């Protein structure tokens with residue numbers, strides 16, 4: 001499967017959170033998923049491999065992340081949040097910092113309800129807007145009763161300290177595999193940008209098994225965080241951004 005992914009995707013240059021001016025389309029999968037979730041390369045003969053590559057390309061053409069080429073097509077979507085605060089559970093998973101969220105919070109996208117499960121971080125951002133990469137991206141992962149996902153994405157820019165991150169950042173465990181649990185509450189509604197207009201498209205999870213049918217919502221307005229805060233996430237996670245995937249026949253929409 002690892003080779004098969006090489007066969008039909010487009011890579012991008014890997015930088016360290018700096019602004020880039022163009023999207024490199026050199027095929028190179030070496031920095032796709034930089035942790036121990038990579039599937040083993042199957043030993044099959046060349047013809048089988050070729051056929052499998054073709055099959056993979058034909059069936060997996062709605063992957064994430066993507067470069068968001070703006071403007072998107074104007075579309076009338078509805079998105080509402082029914083979030084309540086959660087007690088704090090912060091996990092250092094080695095490849096990401098993840099916070100579990102108590103049951104009872106949901107988002108409604110176009111009349112479909114998705115329960116909030118967890119949120120986690122990528123350094124640098126996985127999505128780019130007009131080729132611009134941001135130093136960090138947060139993914140708020142929601143799941144509907146039919147098991148499909150809605151992921152809300154927040155992009156970060158390095159500016160002033162983020163008070164929401166400040167509420168738990170000192171509780172991120174130093175050791176991979178450890179978690180911190182506290183009774184103190186965290187409130188994700190304090191995390192959102194003031195301007196909640198967004199881009200949206202249909203994509204996939206950005207970690208194995210790369211499940212498609214994921215509704216992505218990326219807020220246009222980045223949120224700010226300080227360099228010191230960024231450094232803590234970078235030190236804990238390392239580089240954990242999947243490479244860009246081709247847009248293919250999908251349309252970017254904006255609201």
Ligand SMILES: [Zn+2]
Pocket residue numbers: 120121122139206
């Ligand atoms: Zn993610």
